[in-house]
Amino acid sequence: MSAPKTVAPKKGAVDRFLDGIERVCNKLPPPAILFCYLFVIIAILGAIFSFTGITLEHPATHEAIGAKNFFSGEGVQWLLDNLVKNFTGFAPLGLVITMTLAIGFCEESGMIMSMLRSGLKNVPPTIVPYVIAFIGTVGNIASDTAMVVIPPMAAIVYMGVGKHPIVGMIAGYAGAQAGFTANLMIAGTDSLLQGLTNEAIKSFLPDSTFTVDVTCNWFFMMASTFLCSIVIGFVCNKMVDHRFGKYEGENQEKLEAVSEAESKGLRNAGIAALIYLAIIVIGYxxxxLALIKEDGARAFVGSPLLKGLIPILFFFFCIPGIVYGVTLKKFKNTTDINRAMVKQMSAMGSYVVFCFFCGQFQKLFAWTKLDTMLAISGADALKAIGFTGIPLFVAFVLVCMVVNLFISSGSAKWAIFAPIFVPMFMMLGYHPGFTQLLYRLGDSPTNCFTPMSPYIWMVLEVAKTKYDKDLKIGTLVSGLIPIAMVLQVAWIIFMVIWFISGAPIGPGVGSALPAGIM
Structure with missing residues (x-):
């Protein structure tokens, strides 16, 4: 008698859609080769647009912007002068290598696993995604560092509670990237965008003293931190988890009780960390480490502490990791410490190759001016629609969302958008701080799955090295897209409700432009 056939459960429309995305994206070539192809495509498009003579007016400088031809004497000279600079100046390269080296001490010494086993032993698995998403979102106070630090740690946490580590990386990465603009505190993003908003106001009303403060979006973004955590955690639990199933790889980690020696190591590492933090606090x-204003007050935003956060975090991870390793005799001498560093760096080869070609592509995209022309065209198209109110808000968010897939720099886009939309929204009676907030809503969720971000390729390489050597980019993207889409819709709805309620989006800032400004 033959055994009964097992009927696979029928997949829903969403799963079939994500399966299709996964199949398509998995057919992409390796990242280094992909960016070679993109380099050639941009070079050809730049040549075509340069021959057409099409120009667009830059809204800030009123300069005529036209495409540049890479296949010209100027293009060849640009490549010869900048090939090495495009690689060595590629910001994510140094950041990823630096923080990977720092976290490597904690990982190679065993400190990370001991900390997780000590603190998360009794945390219900269903709560873990929400915690990871919250940490990722708040972690963006450290800017891009969060995208490097949090996903690998999240993978270990997930594995420790019996969940798939790659889903943990997705949750951590989504928190740091999709929720990039939200935070409980004032972050560098607030300061950067506020400066560009004020420049747009000054260009529009040169005789006005009206400006926006760095806190103009604070209330809304503080509440958005919890929104991002809830949405990302929910989608990971309900949609992403079942796409990966149970992890059965060789690199298994379980959250078991810590030993007496490990407790001693954690105690010593904690003391070392507290001493280090005390030195930083005293320095501030x-x-x-503080920004000294003209009146003698000390400020955090713009301070050396905030600007130098990467080296400060580097030592924050290195010191406790080494202390823990020495306590448990994992690091008996400097040779052991060197071996730990070399082991971490040995897995970074493919990422370094990727950085070389991605750096060339991004710099060419900027040199040809196609990135600027794309942003201006999107802004002009939205301006031409001509409606107002909530439909205008939603349309603006969606345009920012789409452009964000191609231009990863938030400040570069806002430098182009602000001179167009800040005056436009002011003439319609809306506060510049509110316009800036709408931009931020569209500038965040799609961060997590755009291939233009170098950090998604970093996550892919780490996941392949540690958990699944056959993992491809499509599998990551198919897990990140539902998070981004659900979060984008939820954030827009949240914004509409906030707008209708009339609640302030920051201290003394609402959606309406104060009377008498125009």
């Missing part, structure tokens, strides 16, 4: 309040 009494030393050179």
């Amino acid at each position: 309040f009494f030393g050179p």
Whole structure:
């Protein structure tokens, strides 16, 4: 008698759609080769647009912007002068290698697993995605560092509670990238965008003293931190988890009770971390780590502490990791410490190759001016629609969302958008701080799955090295897209409700332009 056939459960429309995306994206070539192809495509498009003579007016400088031809004497000279600079100046390269080296001490010494086993032993698995998403979102106070630090740690946490580590990386990466603009505190993003908003106001009303403060979006973004955590955690639990199933790889980690020696190591590492933090605090309040204003007040935004956060975090991870390793005799001498560093760096070869070609592509995209022309065209198209109110808000968010897939720099896009939309929204009676907020809503969710971000390729390489050597980009993208789409819709709805309620989006800032400004 033959055994009964097992009937696979019928997949829903969403799963079939994501399966299709996964299949398509998995057919993409390796990242280095992909960016070679993109380099050639941009070079050809730049040549075509340069021959057409099409120009667009830059809204800030009123300069005529036209495409540049890479296949010209100027293009060849640009490549010869900048090939090495495009690679060595590629910001994610140094950041990823630096933070990977720092976290490597904690990982190679065993400190990370001991911390997780000590603190998360009794945390219900269903709660873990929400915690990871919250940490990722708040972690963007450290800017791009969060995208490097949090996903690998999240993978270990997930594995420790019996969940798939790659889903953990997705949750951590989504928190840091899709929720990039939200935070409980004022972050560098607030300061950067506020400066560009004020420049747009000044260009539009040169005789006005009206400006926006760095806190103009604070209330809304503080509440958005919890929105991002809830949405990302929910989607990971309900949609992403079942796409990966149970992890059965060789690199298994379980959250078991810590030993007495490990407890001693954690205690010593904690003391070392507290001493280090005390030095940083003293340096901020009494030393050179604060921004000293003209009136003598010390400020955090724009301070050396915030600007130098990467080296500060580097030592914050290195010191406890080494102390823990020495306590448990994992690091008996400097040779052991060197071996730990070399082991971490040995897995970075493919990422370095990717950075070389991605750096060339991104710099060419900027040099040809196609990135600027794309942003201006999108802004002009939205301006031409001519409606107002909530439909205008939603349309603006969606345009920012689409452009964000191609231009990863938030400040570069806002430098182009602000001179167009800040005056336009002011003439319609809306506060510049509110216009800036709408931009931020469209500038965040799609961050997590755009191939233009170098950090998604970093996540892919780490996941392949540690958990699944056959993993492809399509599998990551198919897990990140539902998070981004659900979050984008939820954020728009949240914004509409906030707007209708009339609640302030920051201290003294609402959606309406104060009377008498125009």
